[in-house]
Amino acid sequence: MxxxxxxxxxxxxxxxxxxxxxxxxxxxxxDMVTPDYYAEELKYQATIDARNNTGALSAPVRVQQPGDTIEITFPGELKGEPLQGKVHFYRPSDSRRDITLPLQLDEAGRLLVSRSQLDRGPYRIKFQWQHNGKDYFQETQFYVQ
CATH class of the missing domain: 1.20.5 (Single alpha-helices involved in coiled-coils or other helix-helix interfaces)
Structure with a gap:
């Protein structure tokens, strides 16, 4: 050749x-983190203030997985208090697996989520709520077993 x-x-x-x-x-x-990423970025100062409010609580929101439920426990001072907000389970690898739930706590200050609603793998859980006119925000990395 x-x-x-x-x-x-x-x-x-x-x-x-x-x-x-x-x-x-x-x-x-x-997949972008959020479809309206740039509009959310402009409102980021409100998120910083909400994070600071959350830091002033006695403890952070705690996430555990005992058995077939995911147990989200809020700090003691919020037990029995009326909270308005949502919990967003963000799946970084696929936005079609994201889940947003309204914040409805039981009398013990917990939110129980069935394991069957989520796929196994990593999630970034974002908590947003209002209490006594203040906004609160916390973000937690969690691996669903």
Whole structure:
């Protein structure tokens, strides 16, 4: 085989490789943290204030997984108090697996979530609530077994 044919073969293989790379990259799904990411970024000072309010509580919100439930326990001073808010289970790898639940605590200050609602794997759990006119926010990394 002469060197001219070799050069042509190398160029053809290179073109096939580039086309394969472009095709695969166009088919890759890219999920942003939130669909309105830029609008959320502008409101970030409110989130910083809410985090500071949460830091002033006696303890952070605690997440445990005893058996087939995920138990979310709020600090003692919030037991029996009316809270308005939500809990967002954010799955970094696939936004279709995200779950948002209203914050409805029992008399012990807990929210119980059935394990069957979530897939196994890592979640970023975001708690947002209001109490006595103050906003609160906490974010926790959690691995669902």
């Amino acid at each position: 002469n060197w001219g044919h070799s050069i042509i073969i190398v160029f053809v293989l290179f073109a096939i490789g580039i086309l394969t790379l472009v095709t695969r990259s166009m088919q890759t799904r890219i």
